Every structure is written in C-alpha cells, then in structure tokens.
Amino acid sequence: SLEFSAAVSDVSGSLPAGGYRMFDPQGRVIVLRPDYTLAISRLAGTRFPDHPGPVRLSYIGRVFRPPPTGKPRPAEQLQAGAELIDASGPEADAEVISLMIASLAAADAGDVRVAIGDVELTEELIRSVEVTETAREQLRRALRERDIVGWGAALKATGVSGESAEILARLPRIRGGPEVLEEIVAAVPGAEGSCRWLARTLELIEAHGGGASVSVDLSVVRDRPYYSGVVFEAHVSGVATPVAAGGRYDRLSGRFGEHRSAAGFGISLQVLNRVLSSGASRPSREGVVVAGAMNGGLAAAASVRSAGIAVVALPPDGDPEAVAAAEGWRYAARPAGVGFDVLDRETDERFACADLGEALSSRR
Secondary structure (H helix, E strand, C coil): CEEEHHHHHHHHCCCHHHCCEEECCCCCEEEECCCCHHHHHHHHHHHCCCCCCCEEEEEEEEEECCCCCCCCCCCEEEEEEEEEECCCHHHHHHHHHHHHHHHHHHCCCCCEEEEEEEHHHHHHHHCCCCCCHHHHHHHHHHHHCCCHHHHHHHHHHHCCCCHHHHHHHHHHHCEECHHHHHHHHHHCHHHHHHHHHHHHHHHHHHHHCCHHHEEEECCCCCCCCCCCCEEEEEEECCCCCCCEEEEECCCCHHHHCCCCCEEEEEEEHHHHHHHHHCCCCCCCEEEEEEECCCCCCHHHHHHHHHCCCEEEEECCCCCHHHHHHHHCEEEEEEEECCEEEEEECCCCEEEEECCHHHHHHHCC
C-alpha cells in the first residue's frame, strides 16, 4: 500500500488530489498508493523482464484517494483490474476493453455503456489550431474538469476560426460511432492515424461481442498524464460515478527497464457493489439459503455444494427467505419432514423435494 512520493509524482505529475503523505524512519516521504498503474509497471519490468510477451496480469487491492471537497466518498477504495503488457495496436486495446465489458457482465452489472476517447487524438485536435501554449493548457484543463462552458470560453478567447476550430468547439460533445471519426478526418487530416486506430478498435470490440454498448466520446480524458492513447470509462444506469475506467500507457514501463507498451483497466468494487445492491440491475444469484444447514442439515448442504451450487447456511430458527431477498439468492429452503420446502424467488414457485442438490441441479 506504500509508494515513495517522488516516484508517484514523477509518474503522475503530482500526487493525485493531494494524496496521503507520511514519513518513513529514514525521513523519506512516502504515500498511500493512489492507483495500481505504477506498481503493475514496476512488477512487469522487474519480475518479468525475460518474458517474451504479452504479459497478462490481474489484481484486487486497495487504493487511497482523498475525496473531492463536498463529495462524501470513502478515501479507501477496493479495486479489481487487469493489465495487458507488451501488446499494442487496436487488437490489444479491444481485448482490454472487451475483457472489462465481459467482467462487468459476469458480475451481472446490468446495462453497461462504455465511452471511449483518445488522448493522442484530442491533443492532435488541440494542436491543429494556431494558439499559444497557455491557451492550449486552458483547453486541456477545461476538458479534464468536464467544463464545457469553460472550454467554449477558452476557445473563443483565442479568436481562431476555420474547419479545425469548428471541430474543436464541438469536441467535448462529440459522441457516436465510426461516422464521427470520418467527420474529424475530413476537417483535420492530420488526425487520420489516431482516427483509424480508434475505428479499428471499435470494429474489433464488436467482433468480441461488446459493440452495442460502446461509443466514441472525446470528452473522456483521464486525470493521469501517463496515458498515451485510447482511454475509456464504463457507466451503469442510475450511478453517476464510472464503475470502471482505464486506458493505454505506453511510456510508463520504460522507467523500470525495457520499454513495453501497456493498457489496462480498474473496476471500482464499491461502485459495483452499489449497482448490485440496487436490486434492479441483475437477476437473482444462483444459490440457496437453507435453514438448519449449520447443524442438522449439514449433509444436505454438502450435497448441494457438491452439485456446484452455493449454499448459505442458517441456524434452525433462521429466516431463509429474508436472507435470500437481502443478498439476492435465487432459492430459500426450510426442512419439511424428510425433505425440504423450497421457494424459487426467480419464478415465485414453491415446491417440495427429498434431495435438495438433485432438485436444484435439475432446474438449471
């Protein structure tokens, strides 16, 4: 959970949101880890230097980010993520984004929408007009802060005009499919390379099976300067905060050895839990809550588990239906004579059975 402050600042430009600083016994400034990207890049460079690549890594761990002023949010966040090291091109970006989509689908996160931007493309559009570097930095800041009014004011203050300026004025609102990329190329020919890369990424994501939930959104930028290409966010209806985000960061691994391209994503498990707890985004979980399975029903519980079905065991006086409703399990069962009375919460059907494991397996 600890990093040297100098290493984090060197990578991120500054410690994100102020961060949590402290001193070690030698007086060096250390910080609580604000994200996993630095750790993953160091791991790939030091533990897998001879791997021919690509290297695929995953993690679950904690990051520490002070919440913005006035926004009640836990500073300690649990995150799960995956990184694809030493693979580049649209094929690699599509694999990472498609894995994120598949991971959220496996968690029953519901209707996931992925917005994809590209920091290189955005930078090419900003540099397509003749303005001062100070003006460009004002535009970058407005985009990072999602300040559309500030973006328009900063662009208007430059006095630039022409087709490139018109595209730039609309940039925070550019959303859609490959057609918007064709429009950009027509106005800014110098952006053709980035647009072709992004269009191919969309095509490959669709081939992976995730195209319906993905669109271009050039307002998507990340708040870390090490991102170097495609960046993305995943949103779920009813939750304003992205449930997952990531991007490409090709220039980071060279700090720990040989240069290796990289892309990855992180899922906020707190946000995902909020989505799942809403109850409206997913069907019931495949498992059974069994009253009495903590003592007299141990054999029955073992039989169900051996069939590959999750069992939540309760004492004899427990309320399986209440627990199943609270945690989202499909079945609730009570002992009845030589068998069980079972409620299937998905179909609202009640039935009796002698062998719980056999009965539930037959209903799959």
